[in-house]
Amino acid sequence: MKITFIGGGNMAGAILAGLARQGGHVLQVVELHEDKREQLARDYGVAAFGAAPAFAADEVVVLAVKPQQLKAVCEGIAGQLGGALVLSIAAGVRVDALSRWLNGHARIVRIMPNTPAMVGRGVSGVYAPAGLAEADAQTAATVMQAVGDVVSLQAETGIDDVTAVSGSGPAYVFYFIEAMIAGAVKQGFDAATARALVLGTFDGAVELARQSPLDVATLRQNVTSKGGTTERAIARFDEEGVKAAIAAGMDDCRARSIELGQLLSQD
Known part of the structure; x- marks a missing residue:
């Protein structure tokens, strides 16, 4: 070709x-x-x-x-x-x-x-x-x-949907990685160790999600022992509205994709 x-x-x-x-x-x-x-x-x-x-x-x-x-x-x-x-x-x-x-x-x-x-x-x-x-x-x-x-x-509007998920998605992941590295440094790790811990965790978690027959919600629950450390962290995320903020950000991304498409497609 x-x-x-x-x-x-x-x-x-x-x-x-x-x-x-x-x-x-x-x-x-x-x-x-x-x-x-x-x-x-x-x-x-x-x-x-x-x-x-x-x-x-x-x-x-x-x-x-x-x-x-x-x-x-x-x-x-x-x-x-x-x-x-x-x-x-x-x-x-x-x-x-x-x-x-x-x-x-x-x-x-x-x-x-x-x-x-x-x-x-x-x-x-x-x-x-x-x-x-x-x-x-x-x-x-x-x-x-x-x-x-x-x-x-199946439809051209799917491009806007994909933009909100995978097109812009790497930035969402990098944003979370940034936050975790900053949190690890705050805990006392040097920057290189913090980076290794966080990137290794992302690599391993994604590979586990890829290979496991379980859905990601179940995988998360399996790590979240009742009354344990992970449950405390997830409770704070829920209290701060992290999931809702991610969904809202994706909606805003899609809306902006539509706006830009209309603007850029004009004669």
Whole structure:
């Protein structure tokens, strides 16, 4: 498969790395900055250009620029697509807007990745509009499987839902990790030991949740002995409304995704 990335930022680099490991692809990048082009070519063995080439119908074009740059980029390559499949990993911008900016081009798939793609452990939501060939939807999934798991979305609004869960989710996890490391330092551990304790705990807990047949609520209850230390901590979390705050934050994230989508998709 011949895949060209328009934009060579961090997420593009992560997907390129995954595709390079996956093998069997011809990879190209269009990147304005020469030093970045040289780095991408060196790191991933890709062909790097300062301007977009002409594409063919059997190629894949990945739009990996900032949402604010997307309209200009689309208008700039609209006459060169040659029927290629277009994948957009830019947040917010709707399929109908992309199609308008690409002179009515219809082979478009929207993708919401997340930053653990950088270590091959991403989760991506993929939305393929009704009427798009199943082979195109599968191609999009194949590209993103190079950097982790893929969830197929039945409606474009699912992109906003995924943004609130996995798209922004790593930041929620890092926020909790920050708080636990700070708490460990407060208890008297040095920063390095606090980090090791907390990251090891997250790694182990996630792996246990992955491998166990029990749901996470039961796993939590199994650690929470009646009248014990963990119960005291959980009681304070409940008293402070931690669960409700997390749910409310996710709702706010989704609402902002919808707002930005409406704003960024305007002509």
